[in-house]
Amino acid sequence: xxxxxxxxxxxxxxxxxxxxxxxxxxxxxxxxxxxxxxxxxxxxxxxxxxxxxxxxxxxxxxxxxxxxxxxxxxxxxxxxxxxxxxxxxxxxxxxxxxxxxxxxxxxx
Numbered sequence: 387x388x389x390x391x392x393x394x395x396x397x398x399x400x401x402x403x404x405x406x407x408x409x410x411x412x413x414x415x416x417x418x419x420x421x422x423x424x425x426x427x428x429x430x431x432x433x434x435x436x437x438x439x440x441x442x443x444x445x446x447x448x449x450x451x452x453x454x455x456x457x458x459x460x461x462x463x464x465x466x467x468x469x470x471x472x473x474x475x476x477x478x479x480x481x482x483x484x485x486x487x488x489x490x491x492x493x494x
Contacts, residue, residue: 395490410472417465421458 470476 391490391493395486399486406472410468413465413468417458417461421461424454424457
């Protein structure tokens, strides 16, 4: 019985790890696609979004530049944090494993 519980725990842990990896790679894929489109079309976006009211408005142009250039930077920081949480053995993960083991031991 104990061996079966260990196998179930290992399987659940493996599934959780695969889901975390899959989530990171999906996040990375969306990051690359969205930011590539933003950078490729940054000139076109500025041209299309400019209207007669905005032509003389420097704040509007800065807003567009911030969104086109700021998005990859801020999102990149978030992606880096996501990567650390998935690929690094953080103290939280160790705590989580200890708690899981504690609960399994209580169930015996």
